[in-house]
Amino acid sequence: MNEEYLWDKTGKDPEIESLEKALSAFRYKETEPPALPSNVIAFKSEKKSSRKGFLFGLAVAACLAFVVVALGAWLQVSNQQPKGEGLAEMELIKENFVSEDDLKIKEDETNKQTPIKPIAKIRKAVVAPLSETQARSNKVKLTKEEQYAYDQLMRALTITSSKLNLVKKKVQGEEEQKTAVKEGS
């Protein structure tokens, strides 16, 4: 083996030369750099990632908005439907404003057997004791929530009914006065 030939290609080495010939097909040839395929465009991939980011951002914003709206609604509902405090407050009203001295409920004939708690101060004595009397007599078992809901409804209906009665009475009174004046004149 001629080392000179291997080192700087001086002299001759038929063995190496035959190998070189055999492998010449794989020899490096400097050519034009390969062109990129036309459909591979750099900015397209960039757009894809930005779109992905936008969607992710949108999803996060939607989730946050949903949480905020849900929280707001929950707060609103919880404010409108006080449970523990409302019950306690109602019990307080019942205890504090029911006295013997004030007005008594007209006993319903059907409920004479069940004593009805006297209603005290008019403005506060609006909790209809049906749940304690009629409901008991009918053996209706109510949960705390049901009891609260029922009492609230009765309270609202009582006030509404009493105010409408007041209006009715006033209007009737005025009409009677007018007719009396007409008859007098």
Next chain:
Amino acid sequence: MKMLFNNSIKIILLMMFVFTAVSVNAQQDPARLQFEKLKKLEDKAVDVIEVNIDGKLLDLAKRVLLKIKNKDAVKVGEAIKGLKGIYVRVFNFEKENEYNVADVDEIRAQLQTPGWEKLANVRSKKNNQKIDVYTMFTGDVMSGIAVVISESKSIALVNVIGPIDIDLLVELGGHLNIPEIGIEKENKQEKKEKPEN
């Protein structure tokens, strides 16, 4: 993965839309009066009654009425079948003119908006009493009642949302152990006043 992500976004957006639509619709009931400005009266009043019953609470109360196998309960249940809510505010003051009349007038101004129809109004110099009853109809169906009563020492506001039989509601006083408070109060006051005269 991408599909799952896109679908989740669609579901969230749809849920948001439905939720927002429902909450906006619930808040924009035309028969609902805004009582918020009267909050400041709570500090001045000696007695305050605030009752709000609507939504799930009202549904629960309606279910309770169905549980009670009683003639009167059935009657009440029928009367409030289509009811959407009742909002009550009562303020009682120790002294006369302790509240600003403009605050109540602001509530009365809400009843001047289209849709509300005057059913009755009474003006009495005695106790400076002013009573207004308004109703709102959607087609032939009643969608709201508003009662505003102001006296020198008290304010009472009642706002009923949804169809309700007024006559039956008036009749309810005295039924189901509901005392006819207004009338009893008036009678008692009259009795008290007579000996003085």
